Amino acid sequence: MQPDTAGSWTPVALSADLPAGTVMPAHIPAGTIALWRSESGRPAATANRCPHRGMSLSHGFVRGESLSCIYHGWSYAQAGNCIRIPAHPGLEPPETIRAKTFTVEEAGGVIWVATDEPASKPPLLDGLTPLRSMTTDAGLAAIEAAAGAKASAEGLVVPVENADTLCLLVSARDDGQTLIHLLTKGEANPAARIAASHVAENLRRAAEVLQKKEIAA
Template structure:
């Protein structure tokens, strides 16, 4: 698995952190005030609190529990209870490769030099959870891979699929820029109803 879409940029504006997941890996996706995106393990090394419950302070992500702050490399650089202490280098959050392209936030859990998926000029519409595995979603459309699925429809839709669990995924949907977002969104809702009504 190389690049996986984890969110649309409009859902993670500067200064915001959200939870996300790729299979069995829980992630905290966050954006600095200057617009740099990061994907980290969603656990604070101190007491295991979810970092996605935390908050962005400048170019750092702070844990909501005790306020420990981690810089963009994932290293702890400030502990409020010990403000004069320089935290040891061993206190750090596992980080993953993360980038933005075409209004989509992409993450790779492994080092990769693979190109990002081509979006064909399509623009983001919305993200939607679907109670179906990523593989089953791909199979429904006859696609060999679930990373991105081009759907033949009136809307020229591309679905960037995020595998979450064995029976759930997120569909990050893009469509031709000349298509009405509301119409595409309704089409997506109908698609989800069809997919979730399929026999397992």
């Protein structure tokens, strides 16, 4: 089960994990996408399939303000339109050659992608500082059980034993795993950040044990 993160928004990555000029795979309920940031710093989300030969665009590379497929080098703007075909340098690609794109918002160190037309902005995470992300082979119910707390509509789980320091921002992935973004309350010092990370690792292991027991039951 997936929490209702403001209706259509999925927290796919932390801003720190996507430097300018890079691309990475990310996951929304519809499947894997190519999440990338132009060299000027603008984030974008594109369907993970080049319209030419179907190569995964998350294996491609960023050139300036466009994303290029690693196979034949076709390049796409952030709006999804093809702007360059290396084999035909004098050709202006027709508008019909397009890659599907998704709405992206970046706030508070978290990158959100809308799975449909958003009716509002992503949830505000005031007072929370991103720490890092991790994946787990456990579903939301197992994570909630390990944390002793239910997820909010925004997808936040506040572990009952660490409610003053740690929040988990959870998002189900299309491959059966759950992505967890670790958020600390306020600006934590290095020692507190390390301690929060250890707590989260223990919660992940506990959730995976509970998940296995549920499957075996």
